[in-house]
Amino acid sequence: MIRVDHLSKSYGSIKAVKDLSFEVEAGSVLAFLGTNGAGKSTTISCLTTVLSPDSGTMEIAGHRVGRDDDDIRREIGVVFQTSLLDPTLKVKENLADRAAFYGITGDERTRRINELASMIDIGDFLDKPYGSLSGGQMRRVDIARALIHQPALLFLDEPTAGLDPQ
Incomplete structure (x- = not known):
């Protein structure tokens, strides 16, 4: 690999x-x-x-x-250590943009966002602006962004930085 x-x-x-x-x-x-x-x-x-x-x-x-x-x-x-997401967009919009970047659109995009929201526990703030989230919430959304296209390999730079203990 x-x-x-x-x-x-x-x-x-x-x-x-x-x-x-x-x-x-x-x-x-x-x-x-x-x-x-x-x-x-x-x-x-x-x-x-x-x-x-x-x-x-x-x-x-x-x-x-x-x-x-x-x-x-x-x-x-x-x-990455620092986020790539737009702080003014809602979490759902940021994830939809990233999905589109990989050619994931329509029902498949909605399915992937909902699947990740459940898996990473970000469903409660999908409709909130990314910039309004706590550091730990932002980090979880960043992980969802990295997983949106179902990559074969995941790199996490400083993976625990900003995560809330759960």
Whole structure:
């Protein structure tokens, strides 16, 4: 599912990731643990095609990062440290927009939103503006956004940041 060979990424003279290699099989869970500045978010950004590595190769679901980026983006869902959603739109509108981005429309879009609302417990605030939600509620909506197209692989950067204990 994921293969990383000798990934390196620097920001000027700062080496954020140095010669990282690993593989993750389908159905597995992988957690990057490390101190601030250890390169966790940089690695995720490279894997999700947000950043280009300085060297090394990466494959996601058989697609090569840097060559098959559009295919990779269809296969993955990503929850970043900061939200991508419009604070002025209702939660339902934000999710509908993201679904449309993946070509999910009509009854299928409604079904996916309702399914995720139930699964992630966001149904009570589907009609509220995203920007009016608590940090934990926003984080759950961000997770729903990442799952709207039923990705084969989910990346969570700082997954517990802002979550309300439940």
